[in-house]
Amino acid sequence: MNNTFGHLFRVTTFGESHGGAVGVVVDGCPPRLSLTEKDIQPELNRRRPGQSRIVTQRQEEDIVKILSGTFEGKTLGTPIAMIVSNQDARPEAYREMVTHFRPSHADFTYQAKYGIRNWQGGGRASARETIGRVAAGAIAKKWLKQTYGIEVIAFVRQIKDVMARIDLKRVRMSDVEKSIVRCPEPRTAKKMIALIERVRKSGDSLGGIIECVARNVPPGLGEPVFDKLEADLAKAVMSLPATKGFEIGSGFGGTHLLGSQHNDVFARKGKKIGTLTNRSGGIQGGISNGEPIILRVGFKPTATIMKKQQTVDAHGRSGELKARGRHDPCVLPRAVPMVEAMVALVLADHALRQRAIR
Amino acid sequence: MNNTFGHLFRVTTFGESHGGAVGVVVDGCPPRLSLTEKDIQPELNRRRPGQSRIVTQRQEEDIVKILSGTFEGKTLGTPIAMIVSNQDARPEAYREMVTHFRPSHADFTYQAKYGIRNWQGGGRASARETIGRVAAGAIAKKWLKQTYGIEVIAFVRQIKDVMARIDLKRVRMSDVEKSIVRCPEPRTAKKMIALIERVRKSGDSLGGIIECVARNVPPGLGEPVFDKLEADLAKAVMSLPATKGFEIGSGFGGTHLLGSQHNDVFARKGKKIGTLTNRSGGIQGGISNGEPIILRVGFKPTATIMKKQQTVDAHGRSGELKARGRHDPCVLPRAVPMVEAMVALVLADHALRQRAIR
């Protein structure tokens, strides 16, 4: 609830973009999992500002420190608290935001909700909040891999009108990480990078689609009614900043098919039962069926742009705003580890829930 | 969790399609709301089988009975339990399902999860489970209307390739209810009905898109991190059977715009602050901004079709299945009140949460 996600593998994040620190408490991680900062830091590096020329140049090392929950390199079963200090705090860059609401930002709604807001950077609405998610997700990913062999791989599928064709059966993490835009198809990656650089110079921003595949998910994860696996996945990724759409399996495209075209036929696959096609996206009736889970997330273009925009202040008086912080022309390359983290958190939670009843 | 939805306005549904009854317990509804079965039954009639020639002909009256939680026509603040008996139970129509898994149904995954399943009809995976949701949603809608003037209106936007153009500012419930397909644009509605009738005769099924608009939602509803309003809405509607996609505001279409094109400019609107456009879909930073909330849900074609399909049994031996129950050629007309119910439940829950802190 609110700043906590999950029922058995529970994650609570805290921190504003310009306060002392951001962090997370992971409660419910099973004991005796090997875990040190070295398992977490690489994932944070993947979402770090300044990691390449096409993302925001805010200077943050984002070094994680585990405060509790491990002993002699292993998890204790007790809460794992992790923090990352904020370094690049430049409140002066945000002076106008004291009075004026940035278009399509959370300034106005936070004020409406709380009657107060931290106008420095995005406060709690900043993408820095996702540091805690990615750190927690790194633990979930490690546990899923070790316990079930589950792999969670996300990548950039589309930026504006540039779309990649990806073979979901073959895509590997190493292919994704080869390009700074995190698109595993090299030629499209090049086009995406060129597009981002062009738009960035114009002070504008871009959106797009991230796709994610989770392999080796055992059948039986997910609850049949409100906590359907696709429902929890939808919530998980739609809780990331800037998301506008979610698809599982055939998605909106599937609405154009007939039932006889859409149904996935069952067949024996070696010793297991599987389906010949996977329009279901690995989930039927809210429960995983053993096929790869496939989902897509749509991100709107980042709200912060370096162009003058019309807006109003708290009294409704009109004015103009132009961002002076460093802007992130396209959040998608950094959002790839965020999507993976959220998917991993959902799977870990449901895996623990399934253990309870079988 | 599992069969419970919401934190303060909490709904727990129960019942299988062929057990004794289906029902719901609503816990957390504020006291002193006028409420009798007459407030609930019309919504159940909207989702009832057999309501028109284009939906499933299963014979169910779906008469609701309130068992608790009201006194002299008003809510007490205590749990409101409601039940609806199952009448049209024909287990013999499902004999083959004892051994064989219906393609793209939940038969296989329930078996994998629980090691047991009610093979009569869909058991818990049946759309009958949504009776409890719709009944609970009727209460939420009434309370939202009375307390905030909130209106939640859903309608069929698309069936297969037949798409309606709807003016979201003007669409009214009475327009939606004029046609049996629940599309408020009469010419498109006609085409949709013709399409459904044609496909139904061929024993096949159709999917499509339902759109929903919620008006007069006050600014400030939604939590900024994991329980963003769009995240909870996504979970809510993606927990309905047969859903494959979710969009808020500009949705996937918005991924093709530049930030300067996508941002919603603030402006004074009478005494309030509003936005000139509404690509945000009424939500910014996870919190409602006072503009109409706009979302779309994609439904796949119904899995049950009257055509022979290949499948396997629990031992992986291949076989054939052909449904003998009445099939629902297109779930969308009946899913309209389901979508409204889920949206209303999310709004009621967040409205109560917001009351707690302000």
Add this chain to the structure above:
Amino acid sequence: MNNTFGHLFRVTTFGESHGGAVGVVVDGCPPRLSLTEKDIQPELNRRRPGQSRIVTQRQEEDIVKILSGTFEGKTLGTPIAMIVSNQDARPEAYREMVTHFRPSHADFTYQAKYGIRNWQGGGRASARETIGRVAAGAIAKKWLKQTYGIEVIAFVRQIKDVMARIDLKRVRMSDVEKSIVRCPEPRTAKKMIALIERVRKSGDSLGGIIECVARNVPPGLGEPVFDKLEADLAKAVMSLPATKGFEIGSGFGGTHLLGSQHNDVFARKGKKIGTLTNRSGGIQGGISNGEPIILRVGFKPTATIMKKQQTVDAHGRSGELKARGRHDPCVLPRAVPMVEAMVALVLADHALRQRAIR
């Protein structure tokens, strides 16, 4: 929360004493447990009004009906809904309660909380609410017995100043059930019965203490911080009507000992590790240690008495009240199955939680 108890083995009760029905939804019970009404009814008979001459003579058969969640005599893993109709509704017996608050009842506080109340009987505050708990507890007890061999036995230890000496190692359910007062020590039971009959004739009421022992609880149940096993047990039994005190193991008596006298020394017991004494009451650091769990619950004398009492109405005007319903001179014999149910629900919940992480 509110009308729901437990995290993985979750129980939601509903119903007022004079509404249509009371009932419960059990969500999270593992699948494939044999279960029919025959497993539930005997426990309801133990808490039924009119079961003996020393309890309330309200006429209720309390016949339970399972509405969902089972199939061919086995649990499905889906919610188990159970209802019991209210029969002996005599609103006319409660006419004065429309305006006047019964002393030490919940009339005043319900009115203060909700601004409305069902003045017929106790409404939601009636002991009839515990029907749902006892029905759910019967399922938990069966599952605990079958899965771990856990036995939960409660009995009346004290009524007013009449106190029994019980050997906790030997006490058996059959001894408890031998007497209508549910005290397994026959001579004390006799005295208790005589006392209750005397006080009942005078129109007054009695309180006392119920003790409960849970045997064969495996080590490792309970969470170390807020959900300590004793904390959840305390909450569970203190949520029963009329409870005023809770003790685990040595309880308040233990406050008079020195640490060197109180500590339980570990020793090998066959192949297991156990303690030579059990002042801890089977729980250390919030987690079960394999020794019997021992707790006591203090009940105040029932508030409803057949004597004239001073009170006020909603406007603070003083008046007099004299109950005209049948009064329950001593709730303890009927509270024995309630205590067992709550203890079983806590143990089942923590057993499932422990399965998730090991």
Add this chain to the structure above:
Amino acid sequence: MNNTFGHLFRVTTFGESHGGAVGVVVDGCPPRLSLTEKDIQPELNRRRPGQSRIVTQRQEEDIVKILSGTFEGKTLGTPIAMIVSNQDARPEAYREMVTHFRPSHADFTYQAKYGIRNWQGGGRASARETIGRVAAGAIAKKWLKQTYGIEVIAFVRQIKDVMARIDLKRVRMSDVEKSIVRCPEPRTAKKMIALIERVRKSGDSLGGIIECVARNVPPGLGEPVFDKLEADLAKAVMSLPATKGFEIGSGFGGTHLLGSQHNDVFARKGKKIGTLTNRSGGIQGGISNGEPIILRVGFKPTATIMKKQQTVDAHGRSGELKARGRHDPCVLPRAVPMVEAMVALVLADHALRQRAIR
């Protein structure tokens, strides 16, 4: 759940006694409350080791740092994270605990639950965990005081056989804080201090009773069924280390009265309705009635003593243990702010819940 307490005013603690830090995240605190470390530190000083000669001499300053959730001295409505570093870590003092289980400690049960434990100090079972509770409780107390005028005052009522007589109507925080043992009755306080000093020299330990009164609680807080106010209070304080018993109002003493003696008669009190006596302890039917809430908590003598004790190791081989850390002869003086914190957290949570529905 587990390391999280509360529904709307939610507290998550983390940290082991010898890890890097202990701390807490408070989620759900209303916005715009003035808050700095100066509001928290005094409460931590009251529970700090080394604060007087009669408590443990472990050297810890326990300086709190707020990491998030405030801005310009006010709460934002976002999670408030607070940490306190561990300083006096002397793992060498705990060498024997690597292999041997301390009697009546959590060593054995943690090992049974998790298959691993931090044997340095108490790990997560250490009283250091309560730092987070007391810090969170300080916020709850401030908010309750400011919003409702609620005062929560606890004090030491009994140590072993030394019992104080306290006038609950008059007791004030300043009287409690006058003596290092936190008993507001000076002559009894002296006797308690002398007793603690004597027992401490002998290397033994003491238990006793803390009483707590909460004044100015408005009528209507608490939920009528599982989350009765007394049930949540019982859970709250029974989740503190070393607690063995809980009483509300008349407690176990009330079991010796007749109903006609125990019932609290209603009467007009100025403009309000109140009760002439308060055996209910301020709660009826699980809901506050406006009278002072009165509860008592029994603490066993601390398990750590400086005397040789028999025990076993993980293989069941017997051995001896003698603590070498500094021992706490009596936890009660330091437990006073812990009890206040837990009571305040329950009241704040229920106050927010009540706001949601009225």
